[in-house]
Amino acid sequence: MSKPNQIRSVLARRVWDSRGRPTVEAEVLLEGGALGRAIVPAGASKGTREALELRDGGPAFGGLDVSRAVAHVNGEIAAAVAGLAADDQATLDGCLIALDGTTNKQRLGANATLAVSMAAAHAAAAAHGLPLYQYLGGPEATLLPMPQIQIFGGGAHAGRRVDIQDFMVVCPGAGSFAQALEWTAEVYRHAGALMQSRGARYGVADEGGWWPAFDTNEEALDALVNAIEAAGFVPGAQVGIALDIAASDFGRGGLYTLGLERRELDSDGLIELLLRWCERFPILSIEDPLAEDDPVAFARFTRAAPAQLQIVGDDLLVSDAALLRQAAAAGAANTVLLKPNQRGTLTETLRCWQTARELGYGAIVSARSGETEDTTIVDLAIGWGVGQLKVGSFARSERMAKWNEALRIEERLGASARFAGMSCFGRRRIDPPA
Ligand code: PGA
Numbered sequence: 001m002s003k004p005n006q007i008r009s010v011l012a013r014r015v016w017d018s019r020g021r022p023t024v025e026a027e028v029l030l031e032g033g034a035l036g037r038a039i040v041p042a043g044a045s046k047g048t049r050e051a052l053e054l055r056d057g058g059p060a061f062g063g064l065d066v067s068r069a070v071a072h073v074n075g076e077i078a079a080a081v082a083g084l085a086a087d088d089q090a091t092l093d094g095c096l097i098a099l100d101g102t103t104n105k106q107r108l109g110a111n112a113t114l115a116v117s118m119a120a121a122h123a124a125a126a127a128h129g130l131p132l133y134q135y136l137g138g139p140e141a142t143l144l145p146m147p148q149i150q151i152f153g154g155g156a157h158a159g160r161r162v163d164i165q166d167f168m169v170v171c172p173g174a175g176s177f178a179q180a181l182e183w184t185a186e187v188y189r190h191a192g193a194l195m196q197s198r199g200a201r202y203g204v205a206d207e208g209g210w211w212p213a214f215d216t217n218e219e220a221l222d223a224l225v226n227a228i229e230a231a232g233f234v235p236g237a238q239v240g241i242a243l244d245i246a247a248s249d250f251g252r253g254g255l256y257t258l259g260l261e262r263r264e265l266d267s268d269g270l271i272e273l274l275l276r277w278c279e280r281f282p283i284l285s286i287e288d289p290l291a292e293d294d295p296v297a298f299a300r301f302t303r304a305a306p307a308q309l310q311i312v313g314d315d316l317l318v319s320d321a322a323l324l325r326q327a328a329a330a331g332a333a334n335t336v337l338l339k340p341n342q343r344g345t346l347t348e349t350l351r352c353w354q355t356a357r358e359l360g361y362g363a364i365v366s367a368r369s370g371e372t373e374d375t376t377i378v379d380l381a382i383g384w385g386v387g388q389l390k391v392g393s394f395a396r397s398e399r400m401a402k403w404n405e406a407l408r409i410e411e412r413l414g415a416s417a418r419f420a421g422m423s424c425f426g427r428r429r430i431d432p433p434a
Pocket residue numbers: 042043044045046047165244246314366367368369370
């Protein structure tokens with residue numbers, strides 16, 4: 001006798017992401033008729049230790065087709081997960097991990113496994129008659145995340161026009177998620193007007209932030225502060241700056257090449273530069289200040305930085321619980337970025353978040369630069385109670401779909417909704433590593 005929550009069938013297809021590149025969509029149908037669907041995103045500035053995104057190679061679509069990953073879902077994976085309970089995520093994901101049999105999903109592809117992992121979660125939530133965030137978090141899933149929203153793009157998302165990848169804002173003075181979006185909308189609009197007035201409004205970068213037509217990285221920071229002030233907010237107190245340096249993209253072996261400023265810095269030079277920026281600008285959060293191959297300097301930066309600064313590991317940690325433990329032992333970073341496709345299953349991503357909590361680290365659920373209309377990460381952020389969410393800028397519907405979904409959830413929660421504000425920011429840990 002089959003049960004209503006058992007997987008009857010799995011179907012994958014190729015769909016297209018926000019850069020017009022192929023990606024994997026999966027549908028999971030349960031015996032009771034519930035259906036779940038999910039699409040995986042794709043990064044451009046990836047950590048080398050991320051789970052493998054399987055691409056076809058060859059001439060079509062620049063080698064980026066995903067027909068092999070799609071075939072893996074429709075073949076081996078569909079056969080292996082048929083009959084499993086969709087609401088036993090750990091067993092289902094364990095099955096995907098074992099079926100792949102490698103440490104980084106290189107056989108089946110993390111894009112194949114994650115599509116099924118997420119679609120199954122949606123199907124299970126539907127079978128339980130619950131929105132996904134509530135299915136994941138129960139009645140306690142009422143914490144709305146602080147959004148980190150890009151105003152200027154850069155780095156790999158803007159043809160390396162500036163070195164820094166994300167110039168973002170967070171709104172410590174906002175009283176609700178909805179208000180944080182309202183404030184960001186004003187800052188984004190004023191930043192656009194500022195670029196217009198300089199004759200430098202050339203459209204947007206990959207994640208929807210204004211195209212970074214600047215002569216130095218600091219000029220971008222000045223422009224961001226000007227936009228915050230022009231929008232009528234007190235920089236730092238009401239609206240602060242969050243940066244993703246994405247230093248792995250311009251640094252190797254402890255040498256960093258700032259292409260825009262035509263200069264090379266060693267690790268300590270970069271640390272000094274970033275600490276100076278922290279003094280001059282209202283910076284509340286910095287991601288990947290140093291490269292993933294420079295963990296000792298990453299820890300040095302963490303020790304030298306102001307105690308209240310959030311220091312985020314993305315390429316350094318790639319959402320991996322074991323790498324997070326290593327970093328904690330070395331005293332590197334105080335917050336981890338959670339990107340499900342860096343691991344390839346929800347269970348492994350959740351394990352990293354649980355490890356972060358155990359270690360006293362903060363976390364931020366994050367989208368990728370190549371996104372779609374899929375809003376699963378919003379449910380993860382709220383369902384897991386992570387308290388921070390980063391999905392790119394305040395333009396382009398693959399970004400706005402996420403912000404708008406979080407708005408709907410905040411409205412649906414009504415009086416029980418709580419806004420995380422700054423409460424979930426990572427801080428320097430009191431206990432230095434032994
Ligand atoms: P990616 O960048 O999705 O292109 O890897 C996002 C980030 O670095 O946070």
